[in-house]
Amino acid sequence: MAAPTKTVAQKLLIKPGTTVWATPEEHLPLIGALPVDVDVADVLSTATTGLMFAADESALHRLLDEHRDGLSGAVNFWVVYPKGNKADINRDSLRRILAEYGMRPIAQIAVDETWSALRFRMLREGEVFDADARD
Numbered sequence: 001m002a003a004p005t006k007t008v009a010q011k012l013l014i015k016p017g018t019t020v021w022a023t024p025e026e027h028l029p030l031i032g033a034l035p036v037d038v039d040v041a042d043v044l045s046t047a048t049t050g051l052m053f054a055a056d057e058s059a060l061h062r063l064l065d066e067h068r069d070g071l072s073g074a075v076n077f078w079v080v081y082p083k084g085n086k087a088d089i090n091r092d093s094l095r096r097i098l099a100e101y102g103m104r105p106i107a108q109i110a111v112d113e114t115w116s117a118l119r120f121r122m123l124r125e126g127e128v129f130d131a132d133a134r135d
Contacts, residue, residue, distance in 0.1 A: 008032050011109040012117065013076045014049050021047035021074065023063055030080075030111060044070030050077045051117070056087045057097070064101055071101060071122065078117045083110070094118050099131035 008031040014020050021041040022028040028040070028051070041047035044067050052067070054060035060079065064071070071077065079098065081089050089097070095105055098120050104127075107119040123129055 008109075008111055009034055009038075012049060012051070012078060013119075014038060018048035019046060020049045020051065021070075022051040022053065023067065024053055027051075027053040027080070030115060044077075045073030047074045048076065050074035051080055052078065053080045053115075054089060055082060057089045057093065060089060060094075060097060064097075068101065071103065076119060077103070077121070078119050080111060080115050080117045083114060083116045086114075091116070091118055096131040099129055104129040104131075 012031060014031075014035060016035040017037045019039045019041040020028070020034065021044045023044075025040070030053075031051070044050045050070070050073075052060070052063050054063060060081075079094055081087060081094065091105070091108060098105070102123050103120040104123055105118050106121050109117050109119075111117050
């Protein structure tokens with residue numbers, strides 16, 4: 001018997017009883033139904049999961065600069081971006097951009113036919129990350 005298909009929320013590690021933050025918030029419905037008792041946080045630093053939707057590089061930089069102080073707060077921080085060559089950002093450019101903010105990629109998922117998501121975490125003390133090197 002095949003394993004049940006995970007929802008997008010499950011792939012994004014959004015669990016019952018946790019909090020999620022999204023910017024722009026109107027994009028939150030793209031991930032589908034949230035698990036039971038998930039609250040939507042007003043600020044990134046108080047969220048268990050943070051979702052930053054960026055259609056292009058300039059939007060991403062603007063959002064990162066605007067929410068820089070909250071980046072280390074979310075346990076699960078994802079950048080959701082257009083798949084393929086539909087924008088001037090992709091998995092490789094995101095590695096370099098987020099490295100400038102002291103973060104490194106750790107997981108990637110498909111959200112739908114249009115969007116992918118790349119999960120990042122803050123670099124640990126003394127950790128060095130070369131965004132141009134292949135893991």
